[in-house]
Amino acid sequence: MKLEQIVHRIATDEGFASAVRKDLEGTLAREGMHLAPDQVAALRAALQDDIELSTRLGGASSPDVWHSPQFEPQTS
Protein backbone atom coordinates (compact mmCIF):
# COMPACT_ATOMS: atom_id res chain seq x y z
CA MET A 1 0.00 0.00 0.00
CA LYS A 2 1.27 3.44 -0.85
CA LEU A 3 1.83 6.24 1.64
CA GLU A 4 -0.86 8.39 0.01
CA GLN A 5 -3.51 5.71 0.50
CA ILE A 6 -2.67 5.32 4.18
CA VAL A 7 -2.67 9.09 4.72
CA HIS A 8 -6.05 9.37 3.01
CA ARG A 9 -7.49 6.69 5.32
CA ILE A 10 -6.10 8.58 8.34
CA ALA A 11 -7.80 11.74 7.06
CA THR A 12 -11.16 10.11 6.39
CA ASP A 13 -11.53 7.32 9.00
CA GLU A 14 -11.58 8.63 12.57
CA GLY A 15 -11.28 5.19 14.16
CA PHE A 16 -8.25 4.35 12.05
CA ALA A 17 -6.70 7.76 12.73
CA SER A 18 -7.11 7.29 16.47
CA ALA A 19 -5.56 3.81 16.36
CA VAL A 20 -2.66 5.06 14.25
CA ARG A 21 -1.96 7.90 16.66
CA LYS A 22 -1.80 5.43 19.57
CA ASP A 23 0.24 2.73 17.84
CA LEU A 24 1.36 3.46 14.29
CA GLU A 25 3.39 0.37 13.52
CA GLY A 26 0.99 -2.03 15.28
CA THR A 27 -2.03 -0.62 13.47
CA LEU A 28 -0.34 -0.78 10.07
CA ALA A 29 0.69 -4.40 10.75
CA ARG A 30 -2.83 -5.40 11.87
CA GLU A 31 -4.33 -3.85 8.73
CA GLY A 32 -1.76 -5.49 6.46
CA MET A 33 -0.40 -2.12 5.39
CA HIS A 34 3.31 -2.17 4.60
CA LEU A 35 5.51 0.92 4.42
CA ALA A 36 9.28 1.24 4.20
CA PRO A 37 10.88 2.05 7.59
CA ASP A 38 11.82 5.57 6.49
CA GLN A 39 8.22 6.22 5.43
CA VAL A 40 6.93 4.97 8.80
CA ALA A 41 9.33 7.35 10.55
CA ALA A 42 8.26 10.22 8.28
CA LEU A 43 4.58 9.53 8.87
CA ARG A 44 5.12 9.38 12.63
CA ALA A 45 6.89 12.75 12.52
CA ALA A 46 4.13 14.27 10.37
CA LEU A 47 1.44 12.98 12.75
CA GLN A 48 3.38 14.47 15.65
CA ASP A 49 3.51 17.81 13.81
CA ASP A 50 -0.23 17.51 13.36
CA ILE A 51 -0.82 16.96 17.09
CA GLU A 52 1.48 19.80 18.12
CA LEU A 53 -0.19 22.13 15.65
CA SER A 54 -3.63 21.12 16.83
CA THR A 55 -2.58 21.79 20.42
CA ARG A 56 -1.17 25.20 19.51
CA LEU A 57 -4.41 26.07 17.74
CA GLY A 58 -6.46 25.19 20.82
CA GLY A 59 -7.46 21.67 19.84
CA ALA A 60 -9.02 22.56 16.53
CA SER A 61 -10.58 19.49 14.97
CA SER A 62 -9.01 20.23 11.60
CA PRO A 63 -5.39 21.24 12.18
CA ASP A 64 -4.44 24.03 9.87
CA VAL A 65 -1.29 22.53 8.42
CA TRP A 66 -0.99 25.21 5.77
CA HIS A 67 -0.22 27.77 8.45
CA SER A 68 2.42 25.80 10.29
CA PRO A 69 5.16 28.32 11.12
CA GLN A 70 7.68 26.21 9.23
CA PHE A 71 5.66 26.63 6.05
CA GLU A 72 4.92 30.32 6.25
CA PRO A 73 6.03 31.97 3.02
CA GLN A 74 8.79 34.50 3.44
CA THR A 75 8.72 37.92 1.93
CA SER A 76 11.79 38.72 -0.11
Next chain:
Amino acid sequence: MRQSLLAQSGAAPAGGARRPPWLRLPLLCCRAAGGDPHLAEPAAAAWVLLYAAAHLLDSIQDGDPPEAWWEPLGSGPASNVATGLIATCSLLLTSGPEPHPSQDLLIQDFFQTVLQMSSAQHFDLTVPSPSLDDCWRMAKAKSGAFFGLACRAGARAAGIDEALVSHYSTYGVSLGLLVQIGDDLGDLAAVKSGQPGHGLLALPMAYFMAVASPAAREKMLQSKRATNGQLEPAPGVIELLESSGAGLYLMASVHELRQKAACALGLAAQPATAFQELLELLESAPSSA
Protein backbone atom coordinates in the same frame (compact mmCIF):
# COMPACT_ATOMS: atom_id res chain seq x y z
CA MET B 1 28.41 38.58 -8.29
CA ARG B 2 31.06 36.17 -7.03
CA GLN B 3 31.87 38.46 -4.14
CA SER B 4 28.24 38.74 -3.17
CA LEU B 5 27.77 34.96 -3.30
CA LEU B 6 30.57 34.48 -0.79
CA ALA B 7 28.86 36.82 1.66
CA GLN B 8 26.90 35.25 4.50
CA SER B 9 23.43 33.99 3.62
CA GLY B 10 20.37 35.98 4.50
CA ALA B 11 22.11 39.35 4.48
CA ALA B 12 20.50 41.82 2.14
CA PRO B 13 22.91 43.59 -0.20
CA ALA B 14 22.73 47.39 -0.10
CA GLY B 15 19.44 48.42 -1.67
CA GLY B 16 18.59 44.84 -2.60
CA ALA B 17 16.27 42.09 -1.46
CA ARG B 18 17.26 39.32 0.96
CA ARG B 19 18.78 36.40 -0.92
CA PRO B 20 17.49 32.86 -0.46
CA PRO B 21 20.08 30.99 1.65
CA TRP B 22 20.36 28.18 -0.90
CA LEU B 23 21.99 30.49 -3.46
CA ARG B 24 25.27 29.59 -1.71
CA LEU B 25 24.76 25.84 -2.15
CA PRO B 26 27.76 25.21 -4.46
CA LEU B 27 30.05 27.12 -2.10
CA LEU B 28 28.71 25.36 1.01
CA CYS B 29 29.04 21.94 -0.61
CA CYS B 30 32.58 22.72 -1.72
CA ARG B 31 33.49 23.73 1.83
CA ALA B 32 31.68 20.75 3.39
CA ALA B 33 33.68 18.49 1.04
CA GLY B 34 36.90 19.97 2.39
CA GLY B 35 37.60 22.37 -0.49
CA ASP B 36 38.27 26.09 -0.72
CA PRO B 37 34.91 27.68 -1.64
CA HIS B 38 36.70 30.09 -3.97
CA LEU B 39 37.30 27.12 -6.26
CA ALA B 40 33.53 26.79 -6.72
CA GLU B 41 32.95 30.46 -7.56
CA PRO B 42 32.61 30.10 -11.37
CA ALA B 43 30.18 27.20 -10.99
CA ALA B 44 28.25 29.04 -8.26
CA ALA B 45 27.91 32.17 -10.38
CA ALA B 46 26.88 30.12 -13.43
CA TRP B 47 24.30 28.24 -11.37
CA VAL B 48 22.75 31.50 -10.11
CA LEU B 49 22.45 32.76 -13.69
CA LEU B 50 20.88 29.46 -14.73
CA TYR B 51 18.42 29.84 -11.85
CA ALA B 52 17.51 33.35 -13.05
CA ALA B 53 17.03 32.10 -16.64
CA ALA B 54 14.95 29.07 -15.60
CA HIS B 55 12.80 31.15 -13.24
CA LEU B 56 12.16 33.73 -15.97
CA LEU B 57 11.30 31.15 -18.64
CA ASP B 58 9.06 29.25 -16.23
CA SER B 59 7.16 32.44 -15.35
CA ILE B 60 6.64 33.30 -19.02
CA GLN B 61 5.61 29.76 -20.00
CA ASP B 62 3.21 29.43 -17.05
CA GLY B 63 1.65 32.83 -17.78
CA ASP B 64 2.50 34.16 -14.30
CA PRO B 65 2.13 37.89 -13.62
CA PRO B 66 5.33 39.60 -14.93
CA GLU B 67 7.87 40.99 -12.50
CA ALA B 68 8.22 44.75 -12.48
CA TRP B 69 11.51 44.81 -14.40
CA TRP B 70 10.21 42.94 -17.45
CA GLU B 71 6.57 43.96 -17.44
CA PRO B 72 7.19 46.90 -19.83
CA LEU B 73 9.36 44.68 -22.06
CA GLY B 74 6.83 41.91 -22.56
CA SER B 75 7.43 38.18 -22.77
CA GLY B 76 9.35 38.18 -26.10
CA PRO B 77 12.24 40.40 -24.99
CA ALA B 78 12.16 38.74 -21.54
CA SER B 79 12.68 35.34 -23.21
CA ASN B 80 15.63 36.85 -25.04
CA VAL B 81 17.12 37.95 -21.71
CA ALA B 82 16.84 34.32 -20.52
CA THR B 83 18.74 33.16 -23.62
CA GLY B 84 21.47 35.67 -22.81
CA LEU B 85 21.66 34.45 -19.21
CA ILE B 86 22.14 30.84 -20.37
CA ALA B 87 24.90 31.91 -22.78
CA THR B 88 26.62 33.87 -20.00
CA CYS B 89 26.34 30.82 -17.75
CA SER B 90 28.25 28.85 -20.40
CA LEU B 91 30.98 31.51 -20.59
CA LEU B 92 31.34 31.62 -16.80
CA LEU B 93 31.95 27.88 -16.64
CA THR B 94 35.05 28.31 -18.77
CA SER B 95 36.22 31.56 -17.20
CA GLY B 96 38.55 30.26 -14.48
CA PRO B 97 42.19 31.37 -14.45
CA GLU B 98 43.24 27.84 -15.37
CA PRO B 99 41.21 24.78 -16.40
CA HIS B 100 39.92 22.81 -13.42
CA PRO B 101 40.44 19.02 -13.62
CA SER B 102 36.67 18.45 -13.54
CA GLN B 103 35.78 21.33 -15.89
CA ASP B 104 34.61 19.15 -18.80
CA LEU B 105 32.48 17.07 -16.46
CA LEU B 106 31.05 20.24 -14.89
CA ILE B 107 30.05 21.74 -18.25
CA GLN B 108 28.53 18.47 -19.44
CA ASP B 109 26.58 18.16 -16.17
CA PHE B 110 25.24 21.72 -16.46
CA PHE B 111 23.83 21.25 -19.94
CA GLN B 112 22.57 17.72 -19.37
CA THR B 113 20.66 19.13 -16.40
CA VAL B 114 19.23 21.92 -18.57
CA LEU B 115 18.04 19.27 -21.05
CA GLN B 116 16.50 17.21 -18.24
CA MET B 117 14.69 20.27 -16.86
CA SER B 118 13.48 21.28 -20.34
CA SER B 119 12.13 17.79 -20.97
CA ALA B 120 10.22 17.81 -17.66
CA GLN B 121 8.92 21.31 -18.37
CA HIS B 122 7.66 20.11 -21.76
CA PHE B 123 5.78 17.30 -20.04
CA ASP B 124 4.42 19.75 -17.47
CA LEU B 125 3.18 22.13 -20.18
CA THR B 126 1.62 19.48 -22.41
CA VAL B 127 0.09 16.85 -20.07
CA PRO B 128 -3.12 18.30 -18.61
CA SER B 129 -3.71 15.92 -15.67
CA PRO B 130 -0.47 14.32 -14.51
CA SER B 131 -0.68 11.51 -11.96
CA LEU B 132 0.87 11.81 -8.50
CA ASP B 133 3.85 9.72 -9.65
CA ASP B 134 4.18 11.97 -12.72
CA CYS B 135 4.20 15.04 -10.47
CA TRP B 136 6.98 13.63 -8.30
CA ARG B 137 8.98 12.70 -11.42
CA MET B 138 8.54 16.23 -12.82
CA ALA B 139 9.50 17.86 -9.52
CA LYS B 140 12.58 15.63 -9.31
CA ALA B 141 13.58 16.41 -12.91
CA LYS B 142 13.08 20.18 -12.43
CA SER B 143 13.72 21.52 -8.90
CA GLY B 144 15.44 18.31 -7.81
CA ALA B 145 17.80 18.16 -10.77
CA PHE B 146 18.59 21.85 -10.47
CA PHE B 147 19.55 21.69 -6.79
CA GLY B 148 21.37 18.40 -7.33
CA LEU B 149 23.50 20.15 -9.96
CA ALA B 150 24.47 22.91 -7.52
CA CYS B 151 25.65 20.39 -4.95
CA ARG B 152 27.55 18.23 -7.44
CA ALA B 153 29.26 21.31 -8.89
CA GLY B 154 30.36 22.50 -5.46
CA ALA B 155 31.54 19.07 -4.32
CA ARG B 156 33.48 18.44 -7.55
CA ALA B 157 35.29 21.76 -7.14
CA ALA B 158 36.72 20.30 -3.92
CA GLY B 159 38.24 17.48 -5.97
CA ILE B 160 36.56 14.60 -4.15
CA ASP B 161 35.78 11.15 -5.53
CA GLU B 162 32.66 10.79 -7.72
CA ALA B 163 31.20 8.24 -5.28
CA LEU B 164 31.15 10.96 -2.61
CA VAL B 165 29.84 13.52 -5.13
CA SER B 166 26.77 11.30 -5.58
CA HIS B 167 25.85 11.79 -1.88
CA TYR B 168 25.89 15.57 -2.37
CA SER B 169 23.70 15.03 -5.42
CA THR B 170 21.17 13.07 -3.33
CA TYR B 171 21.18 15.86 -0.75
CA GLY B 172 20.59 18.48 -3.46
CA VAL B 173 17.78 16.60 -5.21
CA SER B 174 16.00 16.16 -1.86
CA LEU B 175 16.46 19.85 -1.04
CA GLY B 176 15.01 20.80 -4.44
CA LEU B 177 11.93 18.68 -3.77
CA LEU B 178 11.56 20.32 -0.35
CA VAL B 179 11.63 23.74 -2.01
CA GLN B 180 8.97 22.55 -4.46
CA ILE B 181 6.74 21.35 -1.60
CA GLY B 182 7.37 24.69 0.11
CA ASP B 183 6.05 26.49 -2.98
CA ASP B 184 2.83 24.48 -2.89
CA LEU B 185 2.36 24.93 0.85
CA GLY B 186 3.05 28.65 0.54
CA ASP B 187 0.44 28.94 -2.22
CA LEU B 188 -2.10 27.04 -0.17
CA ALA B 189 -1.48 29.27 2.86
CA ALA B 190 -1.76 32.38 0.67
CA VAL B 191 -4.99 31.29 -0.99
CA LYS B 192 -6.51 30.31 2.33
CA SER B 193 -5.77 33.70 3.82
CA GLY B 194 -7.44 35.43 0.88
CA GLN B 195 -4.32 36.35 -1.09
CA PRO B 196 -3.66 35.22 -4.65
CA GLY B 197 -1.43 32.18 -5.08
CA HIS B 198 1.17 31.85 -7.78
CA GLY B 199 1.21 28.16 -8.54
CA LEU B 200 -1.08 25.36 -9.58
CA LEU B 201 -0.81 23.26 -6.38
CA ALA B 202 0.48 20.42 -8.51
CA LEU B 203 1.43 17.98 -5.75
CA PRO B 204 -1.56 18.42 -3.41
CA MET B 205 -3.95 18.37 -6.37
CA ALA B 206 -2.36 15.20 -7.80
CA TYR B 207 -2.50 13.61 -4.33
CA PHE B 208 -6.18 14.44 -4.12
CA MET B 209 -6.94 13.02 -7.55
CA ALA B 210 -5.01 9.84 -6.66
CA VAL B 211 -6.89 9.09 -3.43
CA ALA B 212 -10.31 10.78 -3.54
CA SER B 213 -13.55 9.02 -4.39
CA PRO B 214 -15.06 9.62 -7.85
CA ALA B 215 -17.72 11.86 -6.26
CA ALA B 216 -15.10 13.96 -4.45
CA ARG B 217 -13.03 14.22 -7.63
CA GLU B 218 -16.07 15.49 -9.52
CA LYS B 219 -16.72 18.04 -6.76
CA MET B 220 -13.12 19.22 -7.08
CA LEU B 221 -13.39 19.55 -10.86
CA GLN B 222 -16.55 21.62 -10.41
CA SER B 223 -14.82 23.90 -7.86
CA LYS B 224 -11.87 24.36 -10.22
CA ARG B 225 -14.17 25.13 -13.14
CA ALA B 226 -15.88 27.78 -11.01
CA THR B 227 -12.59 29.69 -10.82
CA ASN B 228 -11.38 28.85 -14.33
CA GLY B 229 -8.64 26.74 -12.78
CA GLN B 230 -7.00 29.84 -11.28
CA LEU B 231 -5.71 29.94 -7.73
CA GLU B 232 -8.08 32.61 -6.61
CA PRO B 233 -9.50 32.22 -3.14
CA ALA B 234 -11.61 29.13 -3.68
CA PRO B 235 -12.76 27.78 -0.31
CA GLY B 236 -14.25 24.70 -1.93
CA VAL B 237 -10.91 23.61 -3.39
CA ILE B 238 -8.97 24.20 -0.17
CA GLU B 239 -11.58 22.46 1.99
CA LEU B 240 -11.53 19.43 -0.28
CA LEU B 241 -7.74 19.29 -0.16
CA GLU B 242 -7.68 19.65 3.62
CA SER B 243 -10.29 16.99 4.24
CA SER B 244 -8.43 14.54 1.98
CA GLY B 245 -5.25 14.73 4.09
CA ALA B 246 -3.16 16.55 1.47
CA GLY B 247 -1.40 18.59 4.15
CA LEU B 248 -0.49 15.51 6.19
CA TYR B 249 0.78 13.81 3.03
CA LEU B 250 3.03 16.76 2.16
CA MET B 251 4.32 16.95 5.73
CA ALA B 252 5.16 13.23 5.70
CA SER B 253 6.95 13.79 2.39
CA VAL B 254 8.88 16.69 3.94
CA HIS B 255 10.06 14.47 6.79
CA GLU B 256 11.00 11.63 4.41
CA LEU B 257 13.05 13.98 2.20
CA ARG B 258 14.78 15.58 5.18
CA GLN B 259 15.81 12.16 6.48
CA LYS B 260 17.13 11.10 3.08
CA ALA B 261 19.08 14.32 2.59
CA ALA B 262 20.58 14.34 6.08
CA CYS B 263 21.61 10.70 5.71
CA ALA B 264 23.34 11.40 2.36
CA LEU B 265 25.10 14.43 3.82
CA GLY B 266 26.27 12.40 6.81
CA LEU B 267 27.90 9.90 4.45
CA ALA B 268 29.91 12.53 2.63
CA ALA B 269 30.34 15.83 4.43
CA GLN B 270 32.81 16.76 7.10
CA PRO B 271 31.11 17.90 10.32
CA ALA B 272 31.98 21.56 10.21
CA THR B 273 30.24 24.87 9.82
CA ALA B 274 29.27 24.24 6.20
CA PHE B 275 27.87 20.81 7.13
CA GLN B 276 25.72 22.46 9.80
CA GLU B 277 24.53 25.17 7.39
CA LEU B 278 23.52 22.51 4.86
CA LEU B 279 21.54 20.67 7.55
CA GLU B 280 19.83 23.92 8.52
CA LEU B 281 18.81 24.47 4.90
CA LEU B 282 16.77 21.25 5.11
CA GLU B 283 14.79 22.70 8.00
CA SER B 284 14.14 26.03 6.32
CA ALA B 285 13.73 24.82 2.71
CA PRO B 286 9.92 24.55 2.70
CA SER B 287 9.73 28.27 3.40
CA SER B 288 12.75 29.62 1.56
CA ALA B 289 11.62 29.41 -2.07
